[in-house]
Amino acid sequence: MTNAESSTAASGLAWFKSSYSGTEGGECVEVAAGTEAVHVRDSKDVSGPVIRVSREAWAGFVGMASSEPGA
Template identity: 50%
Template sequence: MEELKITWRKASYSGNDGGHCVELADLGGTIGVRDSKNPGGGHINISRDGLDVLLARLKQR
């Protein structure tokens, strides 16, 4: 079985000023979400559909 290389990405318009940012990674069947200020603190997994719903709701705010 081929091992998945995980690449965490932060939004391109997130500055380096220590703001509140999250990072996302393609984990194969799910998307990983973690706190960019605490990358070793673990992550949550969310389905691609779940991420679409989350982002749509955040944009409504």
């Protein structure tokens, strides 16, 4: 379901940080949608490890994260 890959394997992707992330440099992640998976990395360590999850798993995560508490 998930696995880590090197940042060089995920190079060439278009990375995006959430619009909810501030400019203070806090704890943020960046995501990049590939053809078969979604890649996630630490925005402060872009050369560090990258987590890859299936598009279906990412959609489930986003759905759960955007749900109202107790819904």
